[in-house]
Amino acid sequence: MSDIFPVNGMDSVVFAVGNAKQAAHYYSSAFGMRLVAYRGPENGSRDEVAYVLTSGAARFEFRGAVRPGTEVARHVAEHGDGVIDLAIEVPDVDTAYAHALAQGARGLSEPQVLEDEHGKVVVAAIATYGETRHTLVDRSNYSGVYLPGYLPAEPLVAAPDVKNGRLFQAVDHCVGNVELGKMDEWVEFYKRVMGFTNMAEFIGDDIATEYSALMSKVVADGTRKVKFPLNEPAISKKKSQIDEYLEFYGGPGVQHIALATNDILGTVDRMREAGVDFLDTPASYYDDPELRKRIGEVRAPIEELKRRGILVDRDEDGYLLQIFTKPVQDRPTVFFELIERHGSLGFGKGNFKALFEAIEREQDLRGNL
Numbered sequence: 509m510s511d512i513f514p515v516n517g518m519d520s521v522v523f524a525v526g527n528a529k530q531a532a533h534y535y536s537s538a539f540g541m542r543l544v545a546y547r548g549p550e551n552g553s554r555d556e557v558a559y560v561l562t563s564g565a566a567r568f569e570f571r572g573a574v575r576p577g578t579e580v581a582r583h584v585a586e587h588g589d590g591v592i593d594l595a596i597e598v599p600d601v602d603t604a605y606a607h608a609l610a611q612g613a614r615g616l617s618e619p620q621v622l623e624d625e626h627g628k629v630v631v632a633a634i635a636t637y638g639e640t641r642h643t644l645v646d647r648s649n650y651s652g653v654y655l656p657g658y659l660p661a662e663p664l665v666a667a668p669d670v671k672n673g674r675l676f677q678a679v680d681h682c683v684g685n686v687e688l689g690k691m692d693e694w695v696e697f698y699k700r701v702m703g704f705t706n707m708a709e710f711i712g713d714d715i716a717t718e719y720s721a722l723m724s725k726v727v728a729d730g731t732r733k734v735k736f737p738l739n740e741p742a743i744s745k746k747k748s749q750i751d752e753y754l755e756f757y758g759g760p761g762v763q764h765i766a767l768a769t770n771d772i773l774g775t776v777d778r779m780r781e782a783g784v785d786f787l788d789t790p791a792s793y794y795d796d797p798e799l800r801k802r803i804g805e806v807r808a809p810i811e812e813l814k815r816r817g818i819l820v821d822r823d824e825d826g827y828l829l830q831i832f833t834k835p836v837q838d839r840p841t842v843f844f845e846l847i848e849r850h851g852s853l854g855f856g857k858g859n860f861k862a863l864f865e866a867i868e869r870e871q872d873l874r875g876n877l
């Protein structure tokens with residue numbers, strides 16, 4: 509079967525934030541990212557500043573308002589800092605956009621060619637859940653640093669003292685939270701509009717805890733480069749972490765971005781030193797004799813994982829190591845995951861119970877459980 513909606517991979521994750529200048533510093537100093545491009549009033553962007561940072565193949569853009577009454581300012585006032593765009597690189601924007609609209613997607617921006625002395629970029633945008641969008645980008649005829657209108661910029665801090673100077677190498681997956689009963693609708697949207705297919709991982713009642721529950725399904729493109737898990741709250745005795753997100757974000761949106769690292773132990777150590785908070789994992793998670801049976805042999809001693817709170821999961825293809833940060837802005841909304849894969853194509857289903865228990869302790873401290 510030919511791929512009806514071919515994608516090259518994630519292009520960038522775009523955040524609207526209250527203070528892009530400080531966000532650029534945080535993601536430089538704490539996430540080891542490298543500032544590569546900028547636009548602002550100095551080069552013709554009168555209403556907005558934008559800082560573009562990379563770490564390997566991962567690219568984040570942070571946009572902030574420089575005056576009241578702008579779209580970015582409105583978005584931040586409503587949702588707090590959050591993700592406004594999961595941009596996807598495609599080989600042919602016109603075809604992809606036409607296909608998406610024919611399949612019922614809402615168009616936000618018709619295909620247009622952006623041009624400067626470094627070449628051409630074609631972009632278009634479609635709407636997804638909440639106020640989130642997917643910009644479709646073809647940058648195959650462009651040699652500039654990011655997009656026309658952006659200037660090259662120098663790193664803000666020295667690169668982390670690790671191999672290749674990066675704490676992570678790529679975006680692994682991007683997770684959306686949607687309202688109760690809407691998960692399957694959005695799964696169908698990605699199947700219909702982008703030709704994505706379900707990945708095996710499905711999370712239902714079997715991972716509900718006594719207090720909190722969610723349902724989750726994963727859709728991905730044929731090459732598995734773009735992976736979008738979708739969560740909805742599940743009925744439970746107390747407030748689901750998804751309900752908390754929906755309340756504080758003010759609707760559906762991106763819950764977490766998973767960052768692929770090839771040395772999760774070193775990355776966690778450096779991020780902790782720089783002040784990033786990670787979810788605690790109960791000691792009982794590591795002391796449980798079932799864990800050793802479940803995960804088998806992994807590349808680091810369990811004591812080293814326990815010391816850092818790193819979780820382990822195994823499936824028929826291999827295993828993965830993962831850990832979650834606490835929310836990275838004032839609202840209890842967006843957070844990050846670090847993931848080190850060793851064959852496993854999963855998302856840590858076996859860890860959900862342990863993770864929920866950790867998240868719920870935090871939620872309880874905020875009085876929202």
Ligand SMILES: [Fe+2]
Nearest residue numbers: 683766845855
């Ligand atoms: Fe994840």
